[in-house]
Amino acid sequence: MEVKQQYQWHYRHWRLLYTLAAFLLVVLAIGVYLLVYMTGGIKFVYSHSMYVPILLSGFLFGMTGGVLFGLFAGFVLGPFMPINVVTGEMQETVNWLYRTGFFVLVGFLSGMASSMTRSYVERLKMAASQDLATQLPNRNALLEHIARADRGGSPESLVLADIYIENERELNTSFGGAVVDQVIRQFPARVAKALQRELPVFRINSAEMGVLIDVAGQDREELLDALVDVFRAPFPVYDFSIHIDVRI
Incomplete structure (x- = not known):
């Protein structure tokens, strides 16, 4: 399948693809939760794996999607994730709220970069199919x-x-x-x-x-x-x- 045909296929099925992508991102976030929990808790480095789905959410769904998923990710690794699974010590509220703030920021920046790129591509597409002097299609x-x-x-x-x-x-x-x-x-x-x-x-x-x-x-x-x-x-x-x- 040629690149142009792939683009046209994606355009026709974008609702299905975006729904599937949202589902997979949620599954990935839950997977990160299980990884962090099974490796001992939030105090270990594995919690940084959550940045992958956050970046993807911003890339796919823009600033709004990145921010919302950042909030969701912060909640997933928030009040129900212990610092240490063995001792059962839980996080202080300020800790997981601070982390959530960073998740939201990363999602927002990823979404902003994605939106700017898409806007630029749309302008290029318009310029390629429009006569600039008369605004007529070319x-x-x-x-x-x-x-x-x-x-x-x-x-x-x-x-x-x-x-x-x-x-x-x-x-x-x-x-x-x-x-x-x-x-x-x-x-x-x-x-x-x-x-x-x-x-x-x-x-x-x-x-x-x-x-x-x-x-x-x-x-x-x-x-x-x-x-x-x-x-x-x-x-x-x-x-x-x-x-x-x-x-x-």
């Missing part, structure tokens, strides 16, 4: 959209309309790229007006856009002609209007 997003449609048994009536701005170079020379981007930002509204429905418009390159249209029960040529007609009207940009030449 070529990568189009390919992913087509792949999803193919996996879902996309009907043969699905058509990719390729919208090409023939005078894009002249517009760039005369008005600059920012003005062209302003024009392209208005494409989704024009497409929705022509097709009477909202569809994503993908920016394939600087002068080329794509729209996936399900033409089932409709005349394909009429839809494409409607797209051509709607782009003949000028585009308002700042205090003037821009005319573009479109080929579909």
